[in-house]
Amino acid sequence: MDQITRILDRLLALHPKEIDLSLGRMHRLLAALGSPEKRLPPVIHIAGTNGKGSVTATLRAILEASGKRCHVYTSPHLVSFNERIRLGSGGKFVSDPELFDALQRCEEANGGEEITFFEITTAAAFLLFAEHPADVVLLEVGLGGRLDATNVIDDPLVSVITPVSMDHEKFLGDDLSVIAAEKAGIIKPERPVVSAEQDPAAHIVIERQAARCRAALKVCGQDFIAHPDQGRMAYQDDDGLLDLVQPVLGGGHQYANSALALAALKAANLLPDIASIDAGLKSVNWPGRLQPLTHGPLVDMCPDGSEIWLDGGHNPGAGVTVAQFMGEQEERGPRPLYLVAGMLTTKDPVGFFRPFDGLVRHVGTVPIATTNTARTPEDLADLARCAGLEATPFPSLDAALADVAACAAKDGEPPRILICGSLYLAGEALARNKMAPD
Known part of the structure; x- marks a missing residue:
């Protein structure tokens, strides 16, 4: 058993429950670490039930094609825990030595206190993101949104909500509007938010939360849309039409995911030229999804x-x-x-x-x-x-x-x-x- 496996096993044992949604333990640990969440590059925060990973991967591909350096946080991993954290230039997975150092520092700062595995490993990601240069952090919610460990970010460039459907009912509730309220918890005051086309029950909850926060809301199917057009993809919003290559990821739903990514980049003032968008759409890689x-x-x-x-x-x-x-x-x-x-x-x-x-x-x-x-x-x-x-x-x-x-x-x-x-x-x-x- 290697040292990373050993420390991950120790961190897994710090809380009797695998999932216990709360922000208190996260705030305590981050304060002990010197508040790395306040020293991150600008953040794009992504929540939702389905499509979070595909949207995040599309954002990363387009940004990197335009020359931006991206930190990326996703979960769960498929084969190696390192997959959850990509660092800066080149978007490579965090190395074993860097990961072990960050986990060890979080373990020491936590001092044996009760904390979930996702919380303490998210703190390690924030520590790494704060200490390595990048232009953007792509931060994927783990579960829900309102009480997710990633939701200590106060001022994102933009919040993104992918399609909301029934999942994790034990933790988020067994009603779609209740689940949507948890996802909408990542919306921040006066910060833009883009949403996928939603079931009406979810849409009204997201719309109300955006209004409460005075957050400018753009919705797929209303304010922007993408669809196949003669072997290419047409993306359209209030500013006009973009003629782009088709998404490389499989499935017709990837048009909507690509539209969501493009709308998010536009809201964040990060939408690059068409050549960079095309290069990104052609290079998106998201294993384990079709x-x-x-x-x-x-x-x-x-x-x-x-x-x-x-x-x-x-x-x-x-x-x-x-x-x-x-x-x-x-x-x-x-x-x-x-x-x-x-x-x-x-x-x-x-x-x-x-x-x-x-x-x-x-x-x-x-x-x-x-x-x-x-x-x-x-x-x-x-x-x-x-x-x-x-x-x-x-x-x-x-x-x-x-x-x-x-x-x-x-x-x-x-x-x-x-x-x-x-x-x-x-x-x-x-x-x-x-x-x-x-």
């Missing part, structure tokens, strides 16, 4: 000619988006679709699986080794059946893929395979396929 797998040990286990996709989406909203994308693939080239799925006990499998009804040949459910909160394959298979899908539990990812190969041999046609249901499972698949993010 990611095609074309080579590697995991791919080699599948039948020749298989089409393999990986996605970590895990809530009903993500299920709708991913199923829509798979439906589009089916229209382009029909193939039998097999899901290989793992999911946490805190998620809604029936809500996730339901949009796939009529589209999927079979679901193989698998365990997730990298978390203690995964559903058993047997439980998940039962819930997939409740959503109208045929499902079989398997003891491992390899076993589920071997079954797909056997079915494909009987079918006599190469399958389309989607590994899905959890970012933890996506991380295991990438590690197994020797494709760690960089």
